[in-house]
Amino acid sequence: MHKNIFAYNNENLKKAAEVIKNGGLVSFPTETVYGLGANAFDAKAVASIFAAKGRPAFNPLISHIAEIDAISEYAIADSRAISLAKKFWPGPLTFVLKRRERSTAMDLACAGLETMSLRMPCHEIALELIRQSGVPIVAPSANKSQTISPTTANHVAESLGDKVDMILDGGACKVGVESTIIDLTGKNAVLLRAGGLSLEDLEEFLNEKILISHGNPDLPSSPGQMLKHYAPNHNLRINAQQKQKDEFLIGFGNCDADLNLSPSGDLCEAAGNLYAYLRQADKIAGNKSLAMSPIPEHGLGLAINDRIRRAAYKG
Numbered sequence: 435m436h437k438n439i440f441a442y443n444n445e446n447l448k449k450a451a452e453v454i455k456n457g458g459l460v461s462f463p464t465e466t467v468y469g470l471g472a473n474a475f476d477a478k479a480v481a482s483i484f485a486a487k488g489r490p491a492f493n494p495l496i497s498h499i500a501e502i503d504a505i506s507e508y509a510i511a512d513s514r515a516i517s518l519a520k521k522f523w524p525g526p527l528t529f530v531l532k533r534r535e536r537s538t539a540m541d542l543a544c545a546g547l548e549t550m551s552l553r554m555p556c557h558e559i560a561l562e563l564i565r566q567s568g569v570p571i572v573a574p575s576a577n578k579s580q581t582i583s584p585t586t587a588n589h590v591a592e593s594l595g596d597k598v599d600m601i602l603d604g605g606a607c608k609v610g611v612e613s614t615i616i617d618l619t620g621k622n623a624v625l626l627r628a629g630g631l632s633l634e635d636l637e638e639f640l641n642e643k644i645l646i647s648h649g650n651p652d653l654p655s656s657p658g659q660m661l662k663h664y665a666p667n668h669n670l671r672i673n674a675q676q677k678q679k680d681e682f683l684i685g686f687g688n689c690d691a692d693l694n695l696s697p698s699g700d701l702c703e704a705a706g707n708l709y710a711y712l713r714q715a716d717k718i719a720g721n722k723s724l725a726m727s728p729i730p731e732h733g734l735g736l737a738i739n740d741r742i743r744r745a746a747y748k749g
Contacts, residue, residue, distance in 0.1 A: 436591035439601045442559055446602065451566035453599050454479075459486060461576040461590045462563050463604035464555040466526050466612050466630050467709065468584040469498070469573030470598060471563070475539040480572055484542075486597035489579040494545035495572040496528050496613070496657060497552050500564040508570065509534055509550055514640070515618050521639055524556035526613040526630025530656050543572045551656050553613055559604045574657060575612065576601075580665050582712050582745075585610055589713065610706035611737045615656045616644065627658035628736040630705070663744040664709070666716040666724060670746040674725035682719035684711055686727040695727075701734040708738055712745065 440446040450460045457479040460471045470486065472479035474497045484491050497508065502519045505511045509531035511519075518527070533540070533550045544550045552570075555561065564571050575583040577593040584590045587603035614629035616636065624645045625633060637644050668682075677683040677690070685691025687699040693711045695704035715724050726742050729735045 436588070436595070436601070438596065438598060439587045439591055439603050442602055442604050446600075447559070447562055448566065450563055450600050450602055451568075454563070454567040454569070454571060457482075458599040459483065459597070460563070461584075461587070461594070461598045461601040462560055462573070463587075463602065463607055464498075464557045464560045464573075465607060466555070466609045467607055468576045468587065468590050468601075469555075469560070469571075470576035470590075470594070471498070471571040471573040473567065474543045474570040474572045477539060477542045480542045483572065483574065486594055487574065487577070487579045489574065491542065492545050494547060494549075494551060494656060495543045495574055497540075497543060497550060497570040497572050498560065498564055499552060499554055499570050500561045502554065504570070505529075505531075505552060507534070508540075509552055512618070514623070518616075518618075518636075518639070519554070522631060522636075523554040524561065525554070526556065526609050526611075527636075528553040528613045528615040528627075528629075528656070530615060530617040530619060530626065532619050549617075549619055551615065557604065559602060563602070580662050582664055582666055582716070583612065583709050585706075585709050589709075606710075608706065610708055610710075611734070611741060612658060614737070615658065617647070617656070626656045628740045629658075630734070630737065632733045633736055634733065658740075662747040664712075664741045665745045665747070666712050668716055668719050669723040669748075670742065671723065671725040672742050672746045673728045675728070677725060680722050681725045682715055682722040683725045683727065684715055686729055689727055691727065695729075701730065701738070704729065705734045705738055708741065 609630040615627040617624040685694040
């Protein structure tokens with residue numbers, strides 16, 4: 435085990451909260467992926483996240499909170515946002531909201547924007563760490579920028595090593611893809627990133643059509659809008675109907691594949707396996723390139739397809 439990985443227990447959780455309070459970096463599990471956390475109000479600590487990941491400073495971070503009532507402390511939330519929070523929080527849903535005040539302490543976390551990204555994760559370790567730290571915790575995925583997101587503590591150690599002060603090991607993440615992000619600053623809700631909560635569930639609850647925006651990769655308004663992201667070291671061909679010569683195929687459903695995200699065609703199972711299987715394929719494919727079977731474009735398939743399109747981007 436890597437020296438920075440700590441088993442989850444009350445003592446190590448308390449230590450991790452002290453690291454956050456003192457300006458350090460802690461990786462911790464959420465239901466989606468492992469996050470790389472820092473005090474949202476500590477600009478130096480937030481800068482350390484960008485440095486550790488090699489992440490562009492114009493790419494905003496998500497602030498994680500542990501109570502719904504905390505929304506109003508940091509952002510302007512209407513009844514629509516509150517009702518969504520009461521329905522889907524804690525869970526894999528992030529809101530982009532107008533900041534309550536332009537606190538310079540949070541400018542770096544918000545990439546200087548007048549908006550901020552907020553979510554309440556559905557993982558007791560994450561929630562307790564936020565509570566014991568006493569501050570919102572900004573936490574992008576705990577991996578080098580543009581590489582495959584981590585779903586285990588070992589993935590974090592492999593990617594970031596000693597750049598993180600503590601890695602709290604809470605086992606494998608259940609959802610396996612990042613949170614859904616919706617912009618609630620205007621009249622219409624806008625999907626900025628497909629994720630662990632389906633578009634269909636959100637539209638059913640709101641009883642309205644949610645607009646879809648792919649954002650501006652040169653000036654993103656939320657995480658997950660960079661054109662190249664979540665990428666393995668090997669080239670990746672997507673929507674592969676069959677494996678070509680010298681390809682390693684990651685399949686879906688009933689097909690002949692080297693690895694299969696879900697032989698039964700279960701999108702939840704596929705999402706949970708996506709990053710781990712991309713990492714595994716990267717390690718064992720050798721001189722072969724990677725290919726991915728088609729994934730249905732509905733439910734969690736929307737999030738999976740978003741990730742693999744960015745992973746395959748060659749620009």
